[in-house]
Amino acid sequence: MRPLILITNDxxxxxxxxxxxxxxxxxxxxxxVMAPGTNASGKGMSLTTERPLRAKEVRQGEGISVYxxxxxxxxxxxxxxxxFCPRKPDLVLSGINHGSNSSINVLYSGTMxxxxxxxxxxxxxxxxxxxxxxxxxxxxxxxxxxxxIVGRVLEHGLPADVSLNVxxxxxxxxxxxxxxxxxxxxxxxxxxxxxxxxxxxxPYYWLTGKFVCNDPPAQSDETALKEGYVSxxxxxxxxxxxxxxxxxxxILQ
Amino acid sequence: MRPLILITNDxxxxxxxxxxxxxxxxxxxxxxVMAPGTNASGKGMSLTTERPLRAKEVRQGEGISVYxxxxxxxxxxxxxxxxFCPRKPDLVLSGINHGSNSSINVLYSGTMxxxxxxxxxxxxxxxxxxxxxxxxxxxxxxxxxxxxIVGRVLEHGLPADVSLNVxxxxxxxxxxxxxxxxxxxxxxxxxxxxxxxxxxxxPYYWLTGKFVCNDPPAQSDETALKEGYVSxxxxxxxxxxxxxxxxxxxILQ
Numbered sequence: 001m002r003p004l005i006l007i008t009n010d011x012x013x014x015x016x017x018x019x020x021x022x023x024x025x026x027x028x029x030x031x032x033v034m035a036p037g038t039n040a041s042g043k044g045m046s047l048t049t050e051r052p053l054r055a056k057e058v059r060q061g062e063g064i065s066v067y068x069x070x071x072x073x074x075x076x077x078x079x080x081x082x083x084f085c086p087r088k089p090d091l092v093l094s095g096i097n098h099g100s101n102s103s104i105n106v107l108y109s110g111t112m113x114x115x116x117x118x119x120x121x122x123x124x125x126x127x128x129x130x131x132x133x134x135x136x137x138x139x140x141x142x143x144x145x146x147x148x149i150v151g152r153v154l155e156h157g158l159p160a161d162v163s164l165n166v167x168x169x170x171x172x173x174x175x176x177x178x179x180x181x182x183x184x185x186x187x188x189x190x191x192x193x194x195x196x197x198x199x200x201x202x203p204y205y206w207l208t209g210k211f212v213c214n215d216p217p218a219q220s221d222e223t224a225l226k227e228g229y230v231s232x233x234x235x236x237x238x239x240x241x242x243x244x245x246x247x248x249x250x251i252l253q
Numbered sequence: 254m255r256p257l258i259l260i261t262n263d264x265x266x267x268x269x270x271x272x273x274x275x276x277x278x279x280x281x282x283x284x285x286v287m288a289p290g291t292n293a294s295g296k297g298m299s300l301t302t303e304r305p306l307r308a309k310e311v312r313q314g315e316g317i318s319v320y321x322x323x324x325x326x327x328x329x330x331x332x333x334x335x336x337f338c339p340r341k342p343d344l345v346l347s348g349i350n351h352g353s354n355s356s357i358n359v360l361y362s363g364t365m366x367x368x369x370x371x372x373x374x375x376x377x378x379x380x381x382x383x384x385x386x387x388x389x390x391x392x393x394x395x396x397x398x399x400x401x402i403v404g405r406v407l408e409h410g411l412p413a414d415v416s417l418n419v420x421x422x423x424x425x426x427x428x429x430x431x432x433x434x435x436x437x438x439x440x441x442x443x444x445x446x447x448x449x450x451x452x453x454x455x456p457y458y459w460l461t462g463k464f465v466c467n468d469p470p471a472q473s474d475e476t477a478l479k480e481g482y483v484s485x486x487x488x489x490x491x492x493x494x495x496x497x498x499x500x501x502x503x504i505l506q
Binding site: 053054120206233 | 292294295296297298299300301302303305306307308325327328331332335336357359360361366369373374375401402405406409410411412414415417418432434435436437439441444445446448449455456457458459460485486487488489490491492493494495497498499500501502504505
């Protein structure tokens, strides 16, 4: 039996990056797509608790079924595995995201929230992102890297509880120097909200912000991307700072 | 000048757990509360990108200002620090959550999303949760532990980039055995969605689920809570699995 590959994203079922990922996945196995019907960027690991979900079939083809759901990317993974996949997926893919999910962007990303969820559920999972927010972005340089990584992971598996956060620089295929396995760079977003005044004189606040990442370490994803490499960060669903346990114990006792 | 303490939560500005946390914080410093106007549980690190935010003053008192916002807990922290706090906060608190945020629940929690956000912004931050979902839960047993931990953190600080995920068992004060600094237990939620049929015959899906945590390690938060201890997990805004970098490199090269 061919491997079953479940795909989602956060840019929505009509996104160009999703279509690119679908096309590559179909080379390797049967594909189920369950993606948000509309944009769900910045939803992190958000769940939909206040209302029930709906899902509808968008398309059926040879070895591929595509559904749209009105929930978050995490909802999509849970719902697809339980109610829409004909068998347990062998691999869960998310993306290709329109825009970076490197560094701390992984925390806010719906695309990567879906990957973490799949990992919690015990599946091998990979999130792909291109450093280009444009809805019409050219994903062609991503294809050989997506193909290589998906092929290797299907063949060799991933270490237990580990999933991958893959970011691809905005470059022509020939300019990309290769891939580098690395760690998440520390960063933050500043100037988060722009205050405006509505016609009645009341304030409102638009999310905006500037990404600040000063002196990322050599072994970080930000450095890899700046130097022209595809960055691959092994991630897990664990926020524990193991190195701080003893120090915190001393502070609190 | 008294320390400034910023508080948020995900159960909403009217929650009993928030009132308990406010009361303890006021013993230590000036307090700004910016909390969601309505329930924002399960929002993780979700950001509001599709519409602007509003915030309104709920209450002003001696050394305390309370605001409600129509965004997520992460939005609350960003907005409060930039536009509502009179100076940079010395400490950010979140909770007291009605219900557990131990183990992988930390990933989905809006309460803990706010803590991670505060940590990214460079603030000391602590999230508190009581293992009782009831809106009328009795928070009195939490008070001495919240007071102790807030006092120690204000006095000694926290290690760089570290924040705390504190969970309190559902027990009378005298029955709680103390606190234990520990790590996040591995777990998952199964049976996530209940399928129902609407009056027109169309399916819809309610989020539900069963928390499954088999054989948590002795040094984990789940074990600490089961044994009657307050669990304290030092966390950081980093999903990197450092131990897997070399192995993933071997798989992909």
